[in-house]
Amino acid sequence: xxxxTVGVAAFLVGLFVRPGGGSGLALFAGGGALxxxxxxxxxxxxxAHPVSRAIGAPIEKLFGIPGRFARENAARSPRRTARTxxxxxxxxxxxxxxxxxASSLRDTFVRILDQAVTADYIITDDSFQGLPPSVVERLxxxxxxxxxxxxxxxxxxxxxxxxxxTAVDPVAFPDLANLDVSSGSFEALEGNGGVxxxxxxxxxxxxxxxxxxxxxxQNGIESTLQVAGLFEDNSLGGExxxxxxxxxxxxxxxxxxxxVLARLADGVDLAAARAAVEAAVEEFPQAxxxxxxxxxxxxxxxxxxxxxxxxxxxxxxxxxxxxxIAITLALSVFERTREIGLLRxxxxxxxxxxxxxxxxxxxxxxxxVVVGVVVGLLMGTALSLxxxxxxxxxxTLPWATxxxxxxxxxxxxxxxxxxxxxxxxxxxxxxxITTD
Numbered sequence: 001x002x003x004x005t006v007g008v009a010a011f012l013v014g015l016f017v018r019p020g021g022g023s024g025l026a027l028f029a030g031g032g033a034l035x036x037x038x039x040x041x042x043x044x045x046x047x048a049h050p051v052s053r054a055i056g057a058p059i060e061k062l063f064g065i066p067g068r069f070a071r072e073n074a075a076r077s078p079r080r081t082a083r084t085x086x087x088x089x090x091x092x093x094x095x096x097x098x099x100x101x102a103s104s105l106r107d108t109f110v111r112i113l114d115q116a117v118t119a120d121y122i123i124t125d126d127s128f129q130g131l132p133p134s135v136v137e138r139l140x141x142x143x144x145x146x147x148x149x150x151x152x153x154x155x156x157x158x159x160x161x162x163x164x165x166t167a168v169d170p171v172a173f174p175d176l177a178n179l180d181v182s183s184g185s186f187e188a189l190e191g192n193g194g195v196x197x198x199x200x201x202x203x204x205x206x207x208x209x210x211x212x213x214x215x216x217x218q219n220g221i222e223s224t225l226q227v228a229g230l231f232e233d234n235s236l237g238g239e240x241x242x243x244x245x246x247x248x249x250x251x252x253x254x255x256x257x258x259x260v261l262a263r264l265a266d267g268v269d270l271a272a273a274r275a276a277v278e279a280a281v282e283e284f285p286q287a288x289x290x291x292x293x294x295x296x297x298x299x300x301x302x303x304x305x306x307x308x309x310x311x312x313x314x315x316x317x318x319x320x321x322x323x324x325i326a327i328t329l330a331l332s333v334f335e336r337t338r339e340i341g342l343l344r345x346x347x348x349x350x351x352x353x354x355x356x357x358x359x360x361x362x363x364x365x366x367x368x369v370v371v372g373v374v375v376g377l378l379m380g381t382a383l384s385l386x387x388x389x390x391x392x393x394x395x396t397l398p399w400a401t402x403x404x405x406x407x408x409x410x411x412x413x414x415x416x417x418x419x420x421x422x423x424x425x426x427x428x429x430x431x432x433i434t435t436d
Contacts, residue, residue, distance in 0.1 A: 004043055007035030011379070015386035033379070037093070041086040044371050048078035048085075051370065056363045063359065066352045069343075070359035073332070074367070084328040085368030087321035092369050092405060095314045096376025097383060099398035102307040104384040106300050107396045113296045116235035119147075119176040119261035121277055122295045127286035130256025135287055138280040139262055144273035146265035147172040150257035154247055156217040158205070163215075165195075166238035167247035176261040177236060184209045184229025189243040194228035198239040202230055221250045234390045311401075322365070322416040329361055329420035340424055341432025350425035357424050361417035365409045373402055 013019065014028025056071025063070075074081055123139070125131045131150070139148045149169035156163055170189035174181075186196055197207065207213060211227045225242065248255065264273050274291070281287040290298065333340065340353065377397065384392045 001039070001043060003035055004039030007032045007037075007039050011036055012382060015382055036375070036379075037090050040371065040375055041082065041089065044086070044089065044367075045079045045082035048081040048367060049075045052078075052081055052363055052367055055366050055370070056359075059359050059363065063355060065348075066355040067359055069356040070363060073356070073360045074363040080328065080332070081364050081367060084325055084364050085321075085371070087324055088318060088365060088368035088409075089372040089375070091314050091318040091321055092372030092409075093376035093379065095311050095318075095405060096373050096398075096402065097380035098307060098310045098314070099401040100377060100380025100395065101383050101392075102303055102310075103396040103398045103401075104380075104392045104394060105387075106303045108392045108394060109299055109303070110296055111393070112235040112390075113292060113299075116178055116233055117176070117261070117292065118178055118263065120264045120273075120291060121262040122290050122292070123260040123262065123277075123281060124288045124290065124295075125257075125259065125286055126288050129286070130258060131260060131284065131287055133255050133257065135281055135284055136257065136260055139260065139277065142276050142280050144265055144268040144276045146263050147175040148260065148262040149173045149176055150244065150260050152244065152247055152255060152257055154217055154251055156215045158213060158215055163240055164238070165215075165240045165242050165247075166236075167242050167244050170243045172263075173241075173261075175263050179234070179236065180232040182230050182232050184227070186229060186241065188228035189241070189246070191245070192228075193223055193225050193246050193249075194243070195225040196229040196231060196241040197227060198234045199230045199232055201239040202227065217250050219250070219252060221252075223250050237390065319412075321368070322412045325361055325364060325413065326416040326419060328364075329357060329417055330423065332360075333357065333420050333424045337427065337432050337435045340427055341429050341435065344427070344429045345433060354421040354425045357421035358414050358417040361413040361420075362410055365413035365416075366406070369406055369409045373405075 009032070010028045011032030014025050014030070014032055017028075018025045019028065052075040053071060056067065056074060060067035060071050123131065123135065133150065136148055136150045139145050149172040150167075152167040154165050154167065156165060168186070170186045173186050181196070182199060184196065188194055189196060195213070197205075202208065205213070207227050209227050209230060213225050213227065215223050215225055217223065223246070225246075262277065264270075274289075278289050281289060344350075344353065381395055384395055
């Protein structure tokens, strides 16, 4: 209990306090997770008996005497059950935590696209070099396009603090994204050196609408920006927005757009508009045109792929844990040689004995999954809560993943028990009875 408490405390301190920055996060959160797993592994032996009996109750109902023996064998040695299931518990916990985090991230991203991005098309760069400004110029000439804005970035310093600035078209941007402007407006950026700031960032800097702030850009050029507005939602990631004109005035680098948002004019035919947009960027092979739903599906797919990779790696650990279950059951069969001989002598059939060993493996494995899911969901929730709201703003529990893990566990446990069950059923009854 002490070990688990210290581990949880260190894990939470690492996530939410982060002493020492990134190194403190790794040390406290990583070390806390390790201590938590060790503590839960030890602590689980205290609950193995009642939990194993609860898991085995429906098995006893369905399979009678073999189910009862499986239930009693799993429950009568709590330490062995907990120790056998510990590796499985850790693997399932990590998969559950990763699933909670990825599912929450995916659903938050979908909500951001639905609420904050009102553009019909997102043109992204497939070369990672940025899009030339001529892409926006071509799109601006398309009759079916009602508003278009590039997204460019530049860094600078305000006092001693480094700050990233996002440059957009101040006239078109309000038609392409809804960042919940609470005072001022993006349109006020047009024609002057202004900046629109996230309210939290403005309050931290002690700024209000109308105030001026001195900026030194990354190329050494100095500028004075006037706060033209405040917004509440930084779902798109940026906290300080300036106009494209301001960026071009202070930057001597070749302009490159990270991506472009475009919105259709009212009343246009969707099919004709798509063709016109693709024709406008046809000579730019690195430009990828996607509508809102396609872009969302691609981003969801990338998050899902990341989860698959993580789950695959962790799945190898889970497979190894089932090897541990098979070895432990084989040792258990060896230790119970005389008991198995007596059961066979009083009428237990080979089939009943094999079934008993198989379901004992299932009970042990499900116990590991139950403990692992509980620990993993709590850790995944903590990880998600520690991330800023503009990245994850809600918790999504991956019930489908948990169901798949549980079903796979039952199948894998039956496979792991094949050798021990066969060995037990093939024992010579008389030789087994006479074993000390």
